[in-house]
Amino acid sequence: MKKYLLAIVPLLMSGTAYAACSPDYTGVTLKVSTQNGPAIASALQAAGKLWEEKTCGKVEVVEFPFGDLYTKFLTAMSQQTGDFDVIGFVPAWVPDFAPFLSTMPAEIQQGADWEDIHPVYRERLMSWNGEIKSATMDGDMHMLNYRADLFEDAKNKEEFKAKYGYDLAAPKTWKEYLDAAEFFTGAHGAKFGTAEAYKRGGQQFWYFFSHAASYTNNPNYAGSMFFDPETMDAQINNPGWLRALEEYKKALDFNPPGSLNNGSGDVRPLYAGGTVAMNLDWADSGVLGATEGSIKGNVRTAVLPGSTEIWNAKAKAWDKFDTPVASPFLAFGGWQLGVPADGKNQAAAWDFVALTISPAVSGKAIVTANSGVNPYRLSHYSNLENWSSIFTKEEAESYLGAQRASLDSPNVALDLRLPGFNSYTDVLEVELSKALAGEVEPQAALDTIAAEWNKLTDEFGRDSQLAAYRASMGLPALK
Amino acid sequence: MSVGTAPDRVKYLFIWPAFLVVLTVSLFPLIYALIVSFQAVRLVPPVPPRFVGLDNYAQVLGSGRFWGAMWTTTIIVFVSVALQYVIGFTLALVLHHNVPGAALYRVSFLLPMFLAPVGVALIARMIFHPVLGPVNALITGLGFPTVTFLTDPALAISVLILVEVWQWTPFVVLLMLAGLQGLPAEVFEAARVDNIPVLRRFRDITFPMLLPLSTAVVFIRLIEGYKVVDTAFVLTGGGPGTATETLTLYAYYEGFRKFNIGMTSALSFVFLVVVTIAGTLYLVAAQRLARRYR
Numbered sequence: 073m074k075k076y077l078l079a080i081v082p083l084l085m086s087g088t089a090y091a092a093c094s095p096d097y098t099g100v101t102l103k104v105s106t107q108n109g110p111a112i113a114s115a116l117q118a119a120g121k122l123w124e125e126k127t128c129g130k131v132e133v134v135e136f137p138f139g140d141l142y143t144k145f146l147t148a149m150s151q152q153t154g155d156f157d158v159i160g161f162v163p164a165w166v167p168d169f170a171p172f173l174s175t176m177p178a179e180i181q182q183g184a185d186w187e188d189i190h191p192v193y194r195e196r197l198m199s200w201n202g203e204i205k206s207a208t209m210d211g212d213m214h215m216l217n218y219r220a221d222l223f224e225d226a227k228n229k230e231e232f233k234a235k236y237g238y239d240l241a242a243p244k245t246w247k248e249y250l251d252a253a254e255f256f257t258g259a260h261g262a263k264f265g266t267a268e269a270y271k272r273g274g275q276q277f278w279y280f281f282s283h284a285a286s287y288t289n290n291p292n293y294a295g296s297m298f299f300d301p302e303t304m305d306a307q308i309n310n311p312g313w314l315r316a317l318e319e320y321k322k323a324l325d326f327n328p329p330g331s332l333n334n335g336s337g338d339v340r341p342l343y344a345g346g347t348v349a350m351n352l353d354w355a356d357s358g359v360l361g362a363t364e365g366s367i368k369g370n371v372r373t374a375v376l377p378g379s380t381e382i383w384n385a386k387a388k389a390w391d392k393f394d395t396p397v398a399s400p401f402l403a404f405g406g407w408q409l410g411v412p413a414d415g416k417n418q419a420a421a422w423d424f425v426a427l428t429i430s431p432a433v434s435g436k437a438i439v440t441a442n443s444g445v446n447p448y449r450l451s452h453y454s455n456l457e458n459w460s461s462i463f464t465k466e467e468a469e470s471y472l473g474a475q476r477a478s479l480d481s482p483n484v485a486l487d488l489r490l491p492g493f494n495s496y497t498d499v500l501e502v503e504l505s506k507a508l509a510g511e512v513e514p515q516a517a518l519d520t521i522a523a524e525w526n527k528l529t530d531e532f533g534r535d536s537q538l539a540a541y542r543a544s545m546g547l548p549a550l551k
Numbered sequence: 552m553s554v555g556t557a558p559d560r561v562k563y564l565f566i567w568p569a570f571l572v573v574l575t576v577s578l579f580p581l582i583y584a585l586i587v588s589f590q591a592v593r594l595v596p597p598v599p600p601r602f603v604g605l606d607n608y609a610q611v612l613g614s615g616r617f618w619g620a621m622w623t624t625t626i627i628v629f630v631s632v633a634l635q636y637v638i639g640f641t642l643a644l645v646l647h648h649n650v651p652g653a654a655l656y657r658v659s660f661l662l663p664m665f666l667a668p669v670g671v672a673l674i675a676r677m678i679f680h681p682v683l684g685p686v687n688a689l690i691t692g693l694g695f696p697t698v699t700f701l702t703d704p705a706l707a708i709s710v711l712i713l714v715e716v717w718q719w720t721p722f723v724v725l726l727m728l729a730g731l732q733g734l735p736a737e738v739f740e741a742a743r744v745d746n747i748p749v750l751r752r753f754r755d756i757t758f759p760m761l762l763p764l765s766t767a768v769v770f771i772r773l774i775e776g777y778k779v780v781d782t783a784f785v786l787t788g789g790g791p792g793t794a795t796e797t798l799t800l801y802a803y804y805e806g807f808r809k810f811n812i813g814m815t816s817a818l819s820f821v822f823l824v825v826v827t828i829a830g831t832l833y834l835v836a837a838q839r840l841a842r843r844y845r
Binding site (some may be wrong): 114141142146150168271272273274328329330331332333335340347368491492494495496498502505506508509531532 | 594598678681697699700702788790792794810
C-alpha cells in the first residue's frame with residue numbers, strides 16, 4: 073500500500089504542475105520589445121511574470137530607446153529576421169507596420185473582455201483595412217488639466233465674471249481658455265495661466281493638433297482634418313489651421329518665459345508644482361499632480377475646449393454650430409502591441425497579448441506608478457475604487473470622466489496615421505517652430521508645410537497615400 | 552633584369568590582403584554612400600532606389616535650411632574653438648608652473664571632458680531653465696527680468712558655445728600641458744639668465760615652440776566641433792525655429808526622422824567638403840603663421 077502511495081504522489085504532483093501550465097508553453101521564450109522603461113516596459117515585465125506563471129513559458133523584455141524603435145522593428149519585420157515575438161509601438165506606425173503584422177486571432181476578438189475595450193480603440197485604432205492588427209495596451213489623449221483651488225475660489229470667480237462677463241469654469245472654447253490663461257497670469261494664485269509644449273522635438277505638434285482639431289475636424293465632412301479625403305490635398309494651410317496656430321502662439325503670452333523650449337516633459341511639473349493654473353497634456357499630468365505635486369486634492373481634468381465654428385474643407389467656408397462642438401484629440405493614441413508575422417511563436421505571442429490587455433492585468437497596470445499605462449477599457453473608467461490610492465473621489469471622477477467623455481464624444485479626432493508619418497511631421501515641426509519664434513508669418517509657415525506635404529504625398533504615391541489616409545480615418549475606400 | 556622583376560611582382564601579392572581589408576573596412580562604406588547620394592532612396596515608406604543624378608546635391612545646396620545650419624555650425628565652431636584654445640593654453644601655462652594645489656586643479660579641469668555630451672547638455676538645460684534653473688533664480692532674485700537663454704536665437708547660440716567651451720577646453724589643457732612639459736628646460740633657463748620678461752618669453756619662445764602642437768590641437772577641435780549634434784539636440788532641439796540647428800543635427804533629422812537616405816548621403820558628402828575646405832583654409836593660415844616664426 074505504501075509503495076502504491078509513493079508511486080501515486082509524484083504522479084499527482086506532475087498532474088498539478090501540468091494543470092498549472094495552461095496553455096502549456098514550456099520551452100517557449102517570447103521576445104517582447106518596446107521602449108526603454110519604466111513606462112510601458114515595466115508593465116510588460118509585470119505581465120510577463122504572470123504569463124510565465126500561467127503558461128510555464130518565458131518572457132524576455134528587450135528595451136530600446138524610443139528613437140530607435142521604429143527603425144529596429146521595421147527593419148526586423150521587413151527582413152523577416154524573426155527577432156521579435158511581440159512589439160510595443162505607437163498607432164502612427166501602423167500604416168508602415170501593418171503588412172508585416174499578423175492578424176489578431178478570432179477567439180480574442182469576442183466575449184466580454186473584448187467588448188470591454190472602448191469602441192474608439194477597438195474599432196478604430198486597433199483596426200487597419202478591416203483587420204485587427206494590434207491591441208491597445210494604453211489609452212492616450214490630450215486633455216485640459218486645471219486647479220480646483222483656483223477655479224473654485226469665490227473671489228477669483230467674482231473677479232473673473234466682472235472682467236469677462238461669464239462664469240469661471242473649465243473652458244469650453246479656446247477663447248475661454250485664453251481668457252482663463254490671461255486671468256491667472258501673474259495673479260489670482262498662479263504665476264502663469266497655462267503650460268503647453270512648444271519645443272521642436274518635444275512633441276509640440278500634438279499640442280498644435282489639439283488646438284486645430286476644434287477648427288478642422290468637421291463632422292459635416294468627415295476625415296478632412298489633415299487632408300482632403302477625396303483628393304489627398306493637404307488642408308493644413310486652411311483658415312481653420314491658421315486660427316489654431318494663431319491661438320496656439322497667442323497662448324505663449326500666458327506660458328512661463330522660455331516656453332518655446334518646453335517639451336511635454338516640462339509641462340507636467342509646471343502644473344503639478346503649482347506654477348501654472350492649467351495645462352494641456354496626456355493623463356500623466358493629473359497623476360503627477362495628485363501624487364508628487366504641490367496641488368494634491370486639487371487636480372481637475374476636462375475635455376479639451378471646442379469651437380462653435382469649424383472650417384469645412386469641401387464648402388471652403390466656416391460651418392457654424394449653436395453650442396461649442398468638442399473635438400477631443402487622441403494625440404498619440406496610446407501604446408499598442410502587435411505580433412510580427414515572421415515570429416515563430418505566434419500563438420504564444422497572442423496569448424501573452426491577451427493576458428496583458430485583460431481587465432485584471434491592465435486594471436492593475438493603470439494604477440501602478442510609472443507603468444505608463446492609462447485607461448482604455450470601459451471597466452477602467454467605471455471602477456473608482458481602483459483609483460483611491462492615487463486620487464480623491466472628486467479628482468478620480470473628474471480625471472476618468474474627462475477621459476471617458478473625450479472618447480464618447482461624437483466628434484472625437486483621431487491622430488494622423490500615414491505611411492511616412494515622420495517625414496510629414498518633420499516638415500511640420502520645422503515650419504511650426506519658425507512661426508512660433510516669429511521667423512515667418514503663420515500663414516506663410518502653413519503654406520510651406522502644405523506645399524511640402526503635397527510634395528511628399530506625390531513622392532510616396534498619391535493613390536496609395538489616399539487609400540491609407542481614408543483607412544486611418546475609418547472611411548471606406550474610394551471606388 | 553628579368554631575374555630581378557619576378558620577385559618584385561610577387562611582393563605585390565602580399566600587399567593585396569591588407570589592401571582588400573582597408574578597401575572593405577574604410578573605403579567601401581564611403582563608396583556605397585557616394586553611390587546612394589546619386590539615388591532617391593527612402594526607407595520609409597519604402598521607395599525603390601532610383602538614379603537621380605545630382606538632384607540630391609542640388610536639393611541640399613538649394614535649401615535655406617542647409618545654409619542656415621552651415622552658418623550656425625561655423626559660428627559655434629570658430630568662436631568656441633578660439634575660446635577653448637585661449638582659455639586652455641592659459642590654464643595649461645598656469646598648471647605648468649606648479650601653482651599650489653595644481654594636482655587638484657588638473658583633475659577638476661579635466662573632469663568635464665569625461666562626461667557624455669548628452670549629460671552635459673542636460674545639466675546645461677537645467678542650469679539655464681527659465682523657471683527652474685539657478686541662473687535665472689539668481690537673475691530674478693537680483694530684481695532683473697527672466698532671461699530666456701534657450702529661446703532667444705543669439706543667447707541660445709551663446710549657451711551652445713559656452714557648453715562646448717566648458718566641455719572641451721580640458722582637451723586643450725591636457726595636450727598643451729603635455730607639450731609644455733616636453734619643452735627643453737635649458738632654453739627657458741637661458742632666457743631667465745638673460746632676464747627676458749615673461750611675456751616676451753612666451754611670445755618668442757613658448758608660443759613658437761608649441762606652434763606645431765597648437766596647430767594640431769586646434770585642427771582636431773575644429774573637425775570635432777563640426778560634428779556637434781547631441782548638445783544642440785538636447786538643449787534646444789535646433790530651435791527656436793532653426794536658429795541653433797547644426798549641420799549634423801540637420802543630417803540627423805533627414806536621416807533618422809525622415810529616412811531620406813539618398814539626400815542624407817548627399818548631405819554627408821557636402822558636409823565632408825565643407826569640413827575639408829575649412830580644415831584646408833585653417834592649415835594654410837597656420838602654415839603662414841609658422842613661416843613667420845622660422
